[in-house]
Amino acid sequence: MFAQHNNFFKPSDTLNTKRRNAVVISEAAIGGLTLLGLNQLWYADYERSKFHTIDDNNEWLQMDKFGHVFSSYQLGKFGAQTLRWSGVSQKDQLFYGATLGFSFLTAVELLDGFSSEWGFSWGDFTANTAGAGLYISQELLWEEQRIVMKYSFHRTQYAAQRPDKLGNGLLEEALKDYNGQTYWLSANVHSFFKNSKIPKWLNVAVGYGGEGMLSGNEDLIVDNMLVKQNRQRQFYLSLDMDLTKIKTDSELLKSIFSVFNSIKVPFPTVEFNGKSGVKFHSVYF
Numbered sequence: 464m465f466a467q468h469n470n471f472f473k474p475s476d477t478l479n480t481k482r483r484n485a486v487v488i489s490e491a492a493i494g495g496l497t498l499l500g501l502n503q504l505w506y507a508d509y510e511r512s513k514f515h516t517i518d519d520n521n522e523w524l525q526m527d528k529f530g531h532v533f534s535s536y537q538l539g540k541f542g543a544q545t546l547r548w549s550g551v552s553q554k555d556q557l558f559y560g561a562t563l564g565f566s567f568l569t570a571v572e573l574l575d576g577f578s579s580e581w582g583f584s585w586g587d588f589t590a591n592t593a594g595a596g597l598y599i600s601q602e603l604l605w606e607e608q609r610i611v612m613k614y615s616f617h618r619t620q621y622a623a624q625r626p627d628k629l630g631n632g633l634l635e636e637a638l639k640d641y642n643g644q645t646y647w648l649s650a651n652v653h654s655f656f657k658n659s660k661i662p663k664w665l666n667v668a669v670g671y672g673g674e675g676m677l678s679g680n681e682d683l684i685v686d687n688m689l690v691k692q693n694r695q696r697q698f699y700l701s702l703d704m705d706l707t708k709i710k711t712d713s714e715l716l717k718s719i720f721s722v723f724n725s726i727k728v729p730f731p732t733v734e735f736n737g738k739s740g741v742k743f744h745s746v747y748f
Contacts, residue, residue: 472714475550482549490542494567502574509580514573517582522679524696526641528590529671531568533646535594536612537725538564543598544721553606557599565595609654613647613668613703615727617748625677645672645747647727649703663708668727670699674736693738701732701747 475482520528542563543556551560568591576583594612601608619642622629630636636643649668653661675693677683683690706720706728732747 469714472718474548478550483546483551486545486549490545490563498570498574501571506574506578509578511577512579514576515582516576517584518586519584519679520586523641523676524673524694526644526673528586529646530644531587531590532594532597533612533614535564535568535591536597538567539595539598540608553602557602561599561602562595565591607654610648610650611705611724613649613725613727615645615647615748617643619643621677628678642674642676645670645699645727647703649705649727651705651708664704666703666705668701668703670701670727672697672699695736695738698735699732699747702730704728
């Protein structure tokens, strides 16, 4: 039984048309149904409009843009790896798989463009492109992902002040509360020094976050009064783990490690910000 499961999760050395067809059909169906659901359940609540663009590049201290980079990178990574599992060539993995996140998020952006409440954001589009580019460029340069885009989250006091905007409950807050989100570039040290004795799982990570945000812009009016926001950018330096470097013969565990490798492992962290200068966290989420 274990051998059967192991063989199922093991990437194919040659093109496996059944796997490839299953991947393509599944991703097309899930993506199509998701877009249809968004169109019917989310955008239907807002008035339709002619296609238009918006400039939201100064909102949320650009945390939303980092979210787009992360989503595009991770979806592209998933798309490429599922095609690799199917035995598809590297060229097709990158062309059809690594662009999965970019394609899906651009489709969502087009829906935004026809909604009076939102609008097509060139900033979001650029971030989507950057996420796909981060994955593709490393595969072309090194044939591996030496620098991985990661995410971490901790709950903050701000969500309770605006639960409709920043989320109500852990799951919503993890998606909506930019104050608790941190986006990381996590670099595997050994991959840059192949002949060294540095542990293969050891990463060094630099992160970006923001705090004090109750709205996208600084001007928040509640009951005809301006609400003061103490907004600040935060930069982080920390250690991390590359879970994909953990040795195991189980293809299932390799797949699980690959999925959870999108989350930054909590470690002691140094924070740099404009308010308190330097701050040390014994463990940072």
